[in-house]
Amino acid sequence: MNLLVLTATNGSYNSVRPEAEIYISLLKFGYNITIMTDEGSKYAKKFREHGIKVIDAHYNKKISPKTIKNIREAIIRHNIDIVYATNSKSISNAVFACIGTGVKLVTYRGTTGGLYRHDPSSYLNALNPIVDGVICVSEAVTKHVKKQIFNKSKKVKTIYKGHEVEWYNTQPINLEEFGTKNSNFNVAFVANVRKIKGLSYLLQAAKKLSNYEDIHILLIGENISKEPYLSEIKNSGMSERIHITGYRDNAPQIIASCSVLVQASIREGLSRVILEALAAKIPVIASANEGNKEIIKNGFNGLIVPIKDAGAIAEKIIELHDESEKLKQLSENCNSIFETQMSHKTTVSEYDRFFKELLQVL
Numbered sequence: 143m144n145l146l147v148l149t150a151t152n153g154s155y156n157s158v159r160p161e162a163e164i165y166i167s168l169l170k171f172g173y174n175i176t177i178m179t180d181e182g183s184k185y186a187k188k189f190r191e192h193g194i195k196v197i198d199a200h201y202n203k204k205i206s207p208k209t210i211k212n213i214r215e216a217i218i219r220h221n222i223d224i225v226y227a228t229n230s231k232s233i234s235n236a237v238f239a240c241i242g243t244g245v246k247l248v249t250y251r252g253t254t255g256g257l258y259r260h261d262p263s264s265y266l267n268a269l270n271p272i273v274d275g276v277i278c279v280s281e282a283v284t285k286h287v288k289k290q291i292f293n294k295s296k297k298v299k300t301i302y303k304g305h306e307v308e309w310y311n312t313q314p315i316n317l318e319e320f321g322t323k324n325s326n327f328n329v330a331f332v333a334n335v336r337k338i339k340g341l342s343y344l345l346q347a348a349k350k351l352s353n354y355e356d357i358h359i360l361l362i363g364e365n366i367s368k369e370p371y372l373s374e375i376k377n378s379g380m381s382e383r384i385h386i387t388g389y390r391d392n393a394p395q396i397i398a399s400c401s402v403l404v405q406a407s408i409r410e411g412l413s414r415v416i417l418e419a420l421a422a423k424i425p426v427i428a429s430a431n432e433g434n435k436e437i438i439k440n441g442f443n444g445l446i447v448p449i450k451d452a453g454a455i456a457e458k459i460i461e462l463h464d465e466s467e468k469l470k471q472l473s474e475n476c477n478s479i480f481e482t483q484m485s486h487k488t489t490v491s492e493y494d495r496f497f498k499e500l501l502q503v504l
Contacts, residue, residue, distance in 0.1 A: 146222040148232035151183040167490040201231035213239035234266035248275040253411040280412040282432030304489030312422035314399035320385045322358040328400040335365040340406030345374035346452035352379035398422035425472035
């Protein structure tokens, strides 16, 4: 089977790896793979080392005549059977490039929002009639996509983006550079912050944590050092114990050095940060959106709180702070998910089955 993948692999190594390793593993199933991505990205070299053809591509525009032409030429030159486009700009260009070629077009969907029947831009994405299949990161996303599509014959399926614990360097680091000690009860929050990530609810929760002198909060990621967050930190009653690290390449190691991760998103497809925490055996306090509930089992590997409920976040942080045995038990259960639904091997097998069913070659 000849597979053309349109993807961006210029993120951090850990963020790209779960997807990139899928294509490397598919080689073992006999796939001939061509990837159109930034040839200067960290994974491009690894793709080539495994015999995957890499074509330089940068998905900067929703509709780019040059990109459309290059995709179409790759389809013809490499006798492609399936085109798999993984981000919005690669998808919109692929929609035009695949017209009249006879290839199957598969798109990836990683969020529950942004795809609606009434939105014309959605027809440059998964809702376009030329799209034959949609791979969704979670059941929550699959449910949303199925509600929006008109053509019920379009193949829509959940395939979790599996991980391997061995991929992560989860050795704890010294947190003193951020203003806290590893012996404190350190709460991690990681996000490229925007409103849906729910940072404000954690900062509101901090008001109820101010009397616990050993509780510190580490805020990791971009867009945090601005309003309203700076004012919320100032008014939290524990501003000297809330530490902004900014974007960090070693976020998984920082998480591994903390006691618990808080993930307070209003909505979420499937959170990579949660998986990084679980790989490090760090329990998660997660908001009750559908994506989070697929990987956090309340009372097993973390705790679920109502969405937008600062009081509940504070309550659960205090609970785990006060009950060390419960925290230990949750920690011991964290890795089990990588042996079942979030296994990389399971993911690759599901991709292989999806593509073969689409071509009716099973």
